Amino acid sequence: MKVTQLDCLCVILLHLLHTAGSEKFEVLGPTDVIAAVAGDDIILPCYLKPNISAEDMTVDWLNLDFLDGRVYRYQNHRIIRDDQIPSYIGRTSLFKEELWRGNTSLKLTRVQGTDEGRYKCFIKAKSWYDDFTIQVLIKAVGSKPVVSIEGHREGGMGLLCESEGWHPQPELLWLDSEGVHLSAGPPETHRDFKGFYTVKQHVIVQETDTNRFTCRVQQSRINEKIETEVHLPSELFDYATPLRMAFIVLCCLGGVTVIGLSLAICCIHNKKEVLRKERDDLKKERVDLWVQNNDHNGKLAKVEKDLKSQLEILASQLDFVNTNWSPGVETIRRHAVNVTLDPDTAHCKLILSQDGKQVRHGELNQVLSDNGKRFTNWSCVLGNVGFSGKFYYEVKVEGKTEWTLGVVRKSINMNESLRPIPNKGYWTVELKDGKYTAHADSPVNLLLREKPQKVGVFVDYEKCQVSFYNVEDRCHIYSFTVCTFTKKLYPFFNPGCSDSVSLVICPVDATD
Numbered sequence: 001m002k003v004t005q006l007d008c009l010c011v012i013l014l015h016l017l018h019t020a021g022s023e024k025f026e027v028l029g030p031t032d033v034i035a036a037v038a039g040d041d042i043i044l045p046c047y048l049k050p051n052i053s054a055e056d057m058t059v060d061w062l063n064l065d066f067l068d069g070r071v072y073r074y075q076n077h078r079i080i081r082d083d084q085i086p087s088y089i090g091r092t093s094l095f096k097e098e099l100w101r102g103n104t105s106l107k108l109t110r111v112q113g114t115d116e117g118r119y120k121c122f123i124k125a126k127s128w129y130d131d132f133t134i135q136v137l138i139k140a141v142g143s144k145p146v147v148s149i150e151g152h153r154e155g156g157m158g159l160l161c162e163s164e165g166w167h168p169q170p171e172l173l174w175l176d177s178e179g180v181h182l183s184a185g186p187p188e189t190h191r192d193f194k195g196f197y198t199v200k201q202h203v204i205v206q207e208t209d210t211n212r213f214t215c216r217v218q219q220s221r222i223n224e225k226i227e228t229e230v231h232l233p234s235e236l237f238d239y240a241t242p243l244r245m246a247f248i249v250l251c252c253l254g255g256v257t258v259i260g261l262s263l264a265i266c267c268i269h270n271k272k273e274v275l276r277k278e279r280d281d282l283k284k285e286r287v288d289l290w291v292q293n294n295d296h297n298g299k300l301a302k303v304e305k306d307l308k309s310q311l312e313i314l315a316s317q318l319d320f321v322n323t324n325w326s327p328g329v330e331t332i333r334r335h336a337v338n339v340t341l342d343p344d345t346a347h348c349k350l351i352l353s354q355d356g357k358q359v360r361h362g363e364l365n366q367v368l369s370d371n372g373k374r375f376t377n378w379s380c381v382l383g384n385v386g387f388s389g390k391f392y393y394e395v396k397v398e399g400k401t402e403w404t405l406g407v408v409r410k411s412i413n414m415n416e417s418l419r420p421i422p423n424k425g426y427w428t429v430e431l432k433d434g435k436y437t438a439h440a441d442s443p444v445n446l447l448l449r450e451k452p453q454k455v456g457v458f459v460d461y462e463k464c465q466v467s468f469y470n471v472e473d474r475c476h477i478y479s480f481t482v483c484t485f486t487k488k489l490y491p492f493f494n495p496g497c498s499d500s501v502s503l504v505i506c507p508v509d510a511t512d
Contacts, residue, residue: 044061048104063119070085090362156205174214339385361499395457395493455477
């Protein structure tokens with residue numbers, strides 16, 4: 001039988017069509033809304049039809065209510081954490097043992113208000129893809145309303161009601177004893193970083209037969225309501241009644257008149273005593289003025305002492321630079337060392353990069369081993385190697401509003417809660433609340449011409465000096481001198497908790 005070129009081409013096309021068709025699949029999930037109670041763990045079902053393996057595919061879970069809404073990504077047999085929404089870090093996972101049968105469901109733990117929304121399960125193979133969207137609703141019943149009395153307001157009594165921890169946003173109502181709505185001020189609503197609502201509202205109530213009032217907080221979508229009733233004694237409204245107010249004013253005026261006449265009579269009969277008392281008061285005033293003058297002089301002396309101390313510190317730092325005790329940046333960069341972060345020392349809220357060169361502050365505590373080496377009170381981490389002699393490293397701080405850098409002794413107290421100073425084995429410089437501070441035994445406020453984008457840390461072990469530099473401007477920031485070193489020093493990093501920007505250990509090029 002003769003085989004033509006056309007027959008070969010047909011066979012090839014049929015093979016390609018079969019291969020492409022064998023990879024086609026559908027992504028399926030539930031059509032009903034998934035409702036969850038805040039704090040619970042939930043599963044978002046998603047699976048392939050037919051039940052082919054998803055182990056070699058890309059699995060993306062997206063929250064469509066976020067602009068960059070990646071919740072979870074599985075690709076090339078591993079988890080990809082780049083661009084993951086921060087609030088989902090540590091709370092999402094797949095059932096990896098089920099991927100071979102096409103189960104790509106997502107487990108979401110400790111759900112919170114911000115988790116509500118539309119989720120897309122997107123599966124991509126080499127030549128085919130499909131997706132499915134799931135709606136998630138979050139329910140959270142807040143605290144019992146707290147009612148506080150604010151005092152007399154516009155002829156009545158002012159009350160404030162407040163409740164927190166709700167989702168979705170609730171409605172707050174004020175009711176009288178008959179269940180009739182009271183006219184109240186505008187509701188004030190606040191939403192925290194986890195998406196839970198706090199609501200409060202002011203109201204002015206008038207005296208009634210019962211003086212019973214109710215604050216009710218309700219959420220119709222989840223069919224929940226909580227209320228608190230308050231009873232106000234009639235005595236509280238006494239000063240709010242106009243007639244009683246007038247009577248009290250008249251009584252007060254009469255009392256003042258009687259007291260005034262009595263005082264006048266006493267003054268006439270006891271003029272000598274009054275004059276003697278005035279004389280004694282004048283003497284006392286002279287004594288007080290003398291004491292105040294001495295106290296003022298003492299305060300001036302203290303201010304002069306503080307200024308003198310600051311001037312001495314500034315002068316010592318200027319001498320340190322002018323006498324070339326501090327070498328140029330190009331010189332010290334030749335002593336660069338390779339610094340990598342030690343995860344065994346990291347506080348449980350710190351997130352380290354896989355290469356050990358970056359660290360940032362996270363929102364949640366991670367479950368980490370209690371090895372006795374870890375910081376517990378400060379969000380800090382050490383380098384994994386100690387150094388002596390001359391050594392230098394650089395850290396990128398661009399975009400950060402808070403950080404602390406320097407070196408420490410390995411024997412420091414990991415449970416320390418007081419200020420880190422040289423006497424305790426710390427030599428550090430800090431940025432916090434827009435101010436730069438060197439943590440000497442007495443804090444030194446640093447006035448810098450330019451905000452550093454990259455900080456260099458240099459240690460001369462033999463000269464007992466720790467110096468800090470603005471790498472971009474090639475200028476000196478501060479130096480600790482006459483330090484006491486006995487063992488190796490370890491690089492120290494604290495990224496602060498006011499931002500999510502990472503501290504980055506940079507490679508040093510002596511020719512930069």
